[in-house]
Amino acid sequence: MAEAHDRPPEQFTLRLRRYDPESGEAPYWDEHTVELEPHRSVLEAILQARDKFDGSIGIRCSCRQAICGSCGVRVNGEPSLACHTHLDAAKLGAKDGVIEIEPMGNMPVIKDLIVDMDAVHWKKIRRVTPWLLAKQPVPEREYLVSKESMVDVTQTMACIQCGACVSDCLAMEVDPGFIGPAALAKAYRFVGDPRDDQQFERLNDLAQDPQGLFDCTHCFKCVQACPKDVNPMGQIMRLRRIATNDQHIVDVNNGERHEAAFTTLIKNNGLLWEAELLPRSYGGNSWFGKFAPPAGRELLSSLPAILKALLRGKVTPMGALRPHKIPSQDLKAVQSIYDKVESRPERYELNLYIAGEDEDAAPVATASTEGSDGQ
Amino acid sequence: MPEHDVLIIGAGLAGQRAALAAAETGASVAIMSKVHPVRSHSVAAAGGINAAISVDDDWRSHAYDTVKGSDFLGDQDAIEVMCSEAPAEVMHLEHIGVTFHRNDKGEMDLRAFGGASTKRTAYVADITGQAMLHVLYEQLMKHHETVARYEEWFTTSLLRDEAGRCGGAIARDVRSGRMEAFTAKNVILACGGAGQAYKPTTNGLIVTGDGIAMAYRAGAPLMDMEMVQYHPTCLVETGILITEGARGEGAHLLNANGERFMEKSAPNKMELASRDVVSRAEQIEINEGRGVGPNKAGIFLDVTVVPRKRTLEALREIVNLGRDFAGVDITREPIMIRPGQHYIMGGVKTDIDGRTPIEGLYAAGEVACVSVHGGNRLGANSLLDTLIFGRRSGEHAAARAAGMGMPKVDANAALRGDAERIDAIVARERDGRRVSEIKNELGELMNRKAAVFRDEEGLQSALETIGRLREEAGKAWIDDRGTVFNQDVLGAIELGYMVDCAEATVVGALERKESRGAQFRTDYPERNDEEWLKHIDISLGEDGTPRVSYSPVTITQWQPEERKY
Numbered sequence: 001m002a003e004a005h006d007r008p009p010e011q012f013t014l015r016l017r018r019y020d021p022e023s024g025e026a027p028y029w030d031e032h033t034v035e036l037e038p039h040r041s042v043l044e045a046i047l048q049a050r051d052k053f054d055g056s057i058g059i060r061c062s063c064r065q066a067i068c069g070s071c072g073v074r075v076n077g078e079p080s081l082a083c084h085t086h087l088d089a090a091k092l093g094a095k096d097g098v099i100e101i102e103p104m105g106n107m108p109v110i111k112d113l114i115v116d117m118d119a120v121h122w123k124k125i126r127r128v129t130p131w132l133l134a135k136q137p138v139p140e141r142e143y144l145v146s147k148e149s150m151v152d153v154t155q156t157m158a159c160i161q162c163g164a165c166v167s168d169c170l171a172m173e174v175d176p177g178f179i180g181p182a183a184l185a186k187a188y189r190f191v192g193d194p195r196d197d198q199q200f201e202r203l204n205d206l207a208q209d210p211q212g213l214f215d216c217t218h219c220f221k222c223v224q225a226c227p228k229d230v231n232p233m234g235q236i237m238r239l240r241r242i243a244t245n246d247q248h249i250v251d252v253n254n255g256e257r258h259e260a261a262f263t264t265l266i267k268n269n270g271l272l273w274e275a276e277l278l279p280r281s282y283g284g285n286s287w288f289g290k291f292a293p294p295a296g297r298e299l300l301s302s303l304p305a306i307l308k309a310l311l312r313g314k315v316t317p318m319g320a321l322r323p324h325k326i327p328s329q330d331l332k333a334v335q336s337i338y339d340k341v342e343s344r345p346e347r348y349e350l351n352l353y354i355a356g357e358d359e360d361a362a363p364v365a366t367a368s369t370e371g372s373d374g375q
Numbered sequence: 376m377p378e379h380d381v382l383i384i385g386a387g388l389a390g391q392r393a394a395l396a397a398a399e400t401g402a403s404v405a406i407m408s409k410v411h412p413v414r415s416h417s418v419a420a421a422g423g424i425n426a427a428i429s430v431d432d433d434w435r436s437h438a439y440d441t442v443k444g445s446d447f448l449g450d451q452d453a454i455e456v457m458c459s460e461a462p463a464e465v466m467h468l469e470h471i472g473v474t475f476h477r478n479d480k481g482e483m484d485l486r487a488f489g490g491a492s493t494k495r496t497a498y499v500a501d502i503t504g505q506a507m508l509h510v511l512y513e514q515l516m517k518h519h520e521t522v523a524r525y526e527e528w529f530t531t532s533l534l535r536d537e538a539g540r541c542g543g544a545i546a547r548d549v550r551s552g553r554m555e556a557f558t559a560k561n562v563i564l565a566c567g568g569a570g571q572a573y574k575p576t577t578n579g580l581i582v583t584g585d586g587i588a589m590a591y592r593a594g595a596p597l598m599d600m601e602m603v604q605y606h607p608t609c610l611v612e613t614g615i616l617i618t619e620g621a622r623g624e625g626a627h628l629l630n631a632n633g634e635r636f637m638e639k640s641a642p643n644k645m646e647l648a649s650r651d652v653v654s655r656a657e658q659i660e661i662n663e664g665r666g667v668g669p670n671k672a673g674i675f676l677d678v679t680v681v682p683r684k685r686t687l688e689a690l691r692e693i694v695n696l697g698r699d700f701a702g703v704d705i706t707r708e709p710i711m712i713r714p715g716q717h718y719i720m721g722g723v724k725t726d727i728d729g730r731t732p733i734e735g736l737y738a739a740g741e742v743a744c745v746s747v748h749g750g751n752r753l754g755a756n757s758l759l760d761t762l763i764f765g766r767r768s769g770e771h772a773a774a775r776a777a778g779m780g781m782p783k784v785d786a787n788a789a790l791r792g793d794a795e796r797i798d799a800i801v802a803r804e805r806d807g808r809r810v811s812e813i814k815n816e817l818g819e820l821m822n823r824k825a826a827v828f829r830d831e832e833g834l835q836s837a838l839e840t841i842g843r844l845r846e847e848a849g850k851a852w853i854d855d856r857g858t859v860f861n862q863d864v865l866g867a868i869e870l871g872y873m874v875d876c877a878e879a880t881v882v883g884a885l886e887r888k889e890s891r892g893a894q895f896r897t898d899y900p901e902r903n904d905e906e907w908l909k910h911i912d913i914s915l916g917e918d919g920t921p922r923v924s925y926s927p928v929t930i931t932q933w934q935p936e937e938r939k940y
Contacts, residue, residue, distance in 0.1 A: 022857050039702060051811035055863040056855035060410070062579035065615045065696060067505060068414045084699060110550060111860040117411070118526070131513040132472035141428075142469045144481035150474045151688065154499055157474050157506050161413055193472070 009035045012045055012087050016057065017102040018112050027109070030054075031098065038088035042080075042099065043071050045087055046113075058112035066227055069160030072167065073113050074102040079164040079225040082113075104167035106176070120176075121163045124183040128206070132190060135197040145194045152349075156189040159230045165222035177211040181222035181232030184213070188235035191242060203243040207251040213240055214255030238349055245347070260285040267338050268323075270331040275320035278302065376786060379405040379523070380776035381769065382559035384530050384544060385566030385586060387415030388504070388758060389740025389765035391511040393563050393729075396769030398521040402776050404769075405557065407525040407546060408566075409581065409865070412512050416567055416579045417740075417761060420504025421618035421692060422488060423496035424468075424758040426461035429485060432493055434458040441756060442933045444490040444649045445720075445749025446892035447908065448599065451931040453727050453745040457756075457763045464762050465497055472510045474499050476689070486689070487623040490649035490753040490940070501618045501692040504758060528555075529865050530585065531793040533562060533593045533736065534784040541593070541736035542782030545793045549865070552858025554794045556786035560779055561735050561772035564590055564723060565765060568741035569876035571869075573716035574818025575614030577606055586742035588872035590723040591879070595731045596912040598744040598926070600876070601883030602720035602893045604752055605827050607653040609715030611673045615700050617693050617712055619754040621678050622646040624689060628657065629675040629709065630665040641940035648940035651751040651893045654714035658827045661713065673711035714827055718757060719876075720748040720893065721883065724912060724926075729768025735782070737772050739764040746910065749928075750892015800853065800867045807850035810867045817844050817870075821877055825884055830898045834885045841881060845874045879913045882921045886911050904935050 011033055019027040032049035043061055050057040060070040064083045071082040076093045077100070090099045107115040135143070165181040172178045179187075187206060190196045206212040213236065222232040243249045244256040261280035265273045280286070283295025290299065299306075309315045381397040383390045386408035394406040408415065427434040438458040442449055469475055469483065475497050478484040485494040499506035515522055527549040534543040534556065543558040564586035570578025591597055607628070608617040622628075628646050630636045640656040641648035648656075657674045660666060667673050678686060678693075683706045686694060690705075697705040722744040729737040729745075740761040747760055824837035848870045855863035889903040890896050909925045916922040 020857060021859050051809070051815075055810070055853050055866070056857065056861075058860045058862060060414070062410065062414055062416065062581045063419050064579070064613065065419070065700065067502070067692070068416070068418050068579060070410070070414045086699075111857075114860055126516055131517040132510075134470060134472070138470050141466060142475070142483050145477060146481055147477040147479060147484075150477050151500075154474050154476075154502070154506070157499065157509065158502055159509075160418075160505065161509075189474075193474070195472070 069162035386412035387417035390565030392765030393769035423498030448749030584876035606717035
């Protein structure tokens with residue numbers, strides 16, 4: 001039980017990234033050693049250093065329990081809430097036993113560990129029309145909606161706006177204009193809300209924006225970074241599925257055709273046929289796609305890259321013209337996945353807030369009460 | 376110099392609700408907070424919000440439960456307002472987007488909560504406060520043209536005109552360090568309680584009694600400051616809160632003998648008695664050696680009796696809290712908890728429209744004492760309090776603004792005064808104590824001497840210590856000499872606020888020679904309606920010491936009776 005937390009205090013050394021905008025000097029590293037129980041948080045360690053050694057250490061913080069979203073930082077390079085990271089785990093993750101704490105990425109630093117969230121994070125949130133556009137007329141009592149739908153959007157409602165996903169977003173690093181994981185997750189909170197009246201308009205807006213829905217590169221960094229299981233990339237993928245499969249939005253970014261081409265090629269061949277992907281994404285999802293003018297233009301403009309790949313032996317002309325071959329039983333296996341998924345009356349969406357069946361609870365509980373819980 | 380009809384200080388639920396209500400009337404509104412609005416401590420409210428929305432329920436039943444929960448110290452006119460307006464307010468929140476949990480019919484689901492005679496608590500998993508706060512902020516973003524937002528601005532004092540009316544505030548932009556005077560026809564304080572005067576507390580580090588102390592210094596009376604709620608289920612080490620929703624879903628409290636000890640003090644309601652009753656019962660178990668864990672300082676909260684699927688769906692946040700902050704899977708084993716400082720029922724004295732006795736100054740939410748909570752607040756009534764009285768304050772202040780001109784205040788003198796005060800703190804010699812040391816001593820003192828059980832001797836010594844701490848706080852030194860995000864100097868100002876709040880609490884607790892609600896005096900263990908069915912008001916005397924006076928409790932339809940759960 002609580003025995004897990006009975007370990008005595010230990011020493012932990014923190015290496016803090018400091019920056020004083022008034023000094024005219026560059027950022028620097030500052031080390032402090034504190035004493036705390038190993039299960040205490042990195043935030044408590046920073047606060048101890050601040051209280052005992054240097055009151056000028058800047059960090060936003062309040063609740064100490066991962067709900068206010070103030071203390072987003074990078075611990076050993078990974079975005080986290082300082083209050084939600086245990087010291088022992090942080091020490092294990094440190095290169096040289098010293099816990100390294102830096103401000104979040106992708107946002108300008110104001111002072112020490114404090115970043116300008118308004119300039120990046122909140123600006124992007126404001127981009128997605130972040131309020132309910134309620135169906136009219138407004139009922140006298142509550143809107144009658146399914147239990148599942150509310151639990152479903154509660155997963156994105158659980159976002160605490162800490163910015164950890166923004167900090168680590170690789171697509172945003174390349175394209176700072178990308179709407180990004182937090183704001184798109186916020187968009188799902190409305191798109192998935194049956195009380196909202198503008199599902200199509202919202203999706204169309206985000207799909208047609210070159211820095212919107214289809215700018216995400218599926219790197220999973222935001223999923224890993226999120227301290228609240230919001231699963232931002234999962235929400236982006238759901239937005240895409242609703243935009244393309246359900247609302248049939250064909251976007252100027254070729255996102256819809258790209259996904260359709262991807263799925264068709266794998267269904268037909270078992271593996272991706274890379275040379276077909278580009279022309280189909282631009283020209284349409286069939287072998288004739290390459291003859292459509294937009295595909296021609298795109299192929300033409302990609303010629304230098306194609307030539308380079310040919311010269312370096314990354315592709316061969318024959319390899320490009322023919323799909324990859326896999327054994328026929330493997331192809332069948334892939335196609336049976338398609339059959340199974342497509343035959344379902346509804347699409348399954350993974351949502352961690354919708355709890356599964358209570359299969360394993362009973363036996364485990366029985367076993368442990370028999371054994372150790374004598375008191 | 377910015378001028379507004381209504382300036383709201385604090386951007387939690389009460390402040391944001393006030394801003395939206397005032398803006399709806401067309402008034403020029405500004406909302407100011409020392410943190411970004413979604414960081415406000417309303418975010419941590421977990422369990423839900425009470426409203427008699429079920430067809431089988433009646434707001435009078437909600438009102439009676441609240442009166443009884445308050446140990447008959449709550450003002451019944453205010454309680455009637457809150458409970459009768461609750462259903463419409465909760466529906467309004469639903470209409471603007473709060474994702475309330477539904478039942479199988481698609482209606483809002485309701486859960487049981489402490490001190491309530493029926494299931495009356497609407498909820499969003501166990502992140503109700505967060506969901507509501509974020510949805511209100513969505514509305515603030517929507518209405519950005521009508522509500523000016525000053526995010527990360529720290530208020531240093533209230534402005535008053537020659538007639539003593541409130542006419543704005545002085546504030547410091549945390550980011551740049553720039554000081555600014557804000558003139559306003561009305562100021563609404565909505566900046567929360569003073570939990571950080573206790574250590575440990577469930578309250579965030581920002582909850583430092585700013586509004587209470589600023590109003591007190593400006594001459595407004597504080598009411599019922601002795602009434603400090605200890606929440607029955609906080610993690611033993613850190614004081615982190617485990618929602619009452621856990622008990623609402625059926626969790627048990629167990630002592631070291633595995634007994635559900637609540638049957639001794641509340642045989643009917645058991646774990647769902649009101650918070651003061653449960654916290655006291657726990658503390659008795661601990662004091663009498665039936666606690667669990669190291670030093671027998673804890674009590675077991677057993678959530679394993681709740682079906683695991685239900686726990687994962689409706690109590691997800693505390694599953695995470697248990698795992699991350701106590702190393703316990705609450706769906707599989709009991710978790711160790713104890714009572715911890717959580718809420719102050721007292722605050723700046725207001726009427727049912729949020730008006731304080733200072734004209735032009737309003738207060739709503741935990742900073743205020745209307746009083747709807749009296750001696751003890753029921754769980755899930757605080758979110759309701761913030762919304763109802765936030766809205767009423769906003770509406771009333773906007774209406775008042777419509778009929779008057781901008782007040783004439785000597786803002787420049789006040790601005791210079793506050794700037795000099797801050798410069799003086801920054802320049803202090805390092806020969807006293809650090810701000811953090813004094814704050815720790817204050818918090819530990821309050822948690823020892825002004826907690827669940829109190830007595831004359833302990834309170835008297837606490838008062839003396841607070842006197843010393845006040846002196847030390849006036850000389851406490853800091854490290855940060857900069858202007859950009861100088862959180863150090865703000866901490867020194869906050870320390871002064873907390874000392875004021877702590878002093879008022881102890882003075883009130885000494886004064887009230889009876890046991891009622893959260894105030895349990897071991898030297899006066901009985902409730903004494905004859906002498907003490909009244910509010911204790913505390914004002915700042917001209918000599919700088921607290922002055923005590925009394926005001927009557929408003930009783931409309933429920934006469935005091937013995938309180939049993």
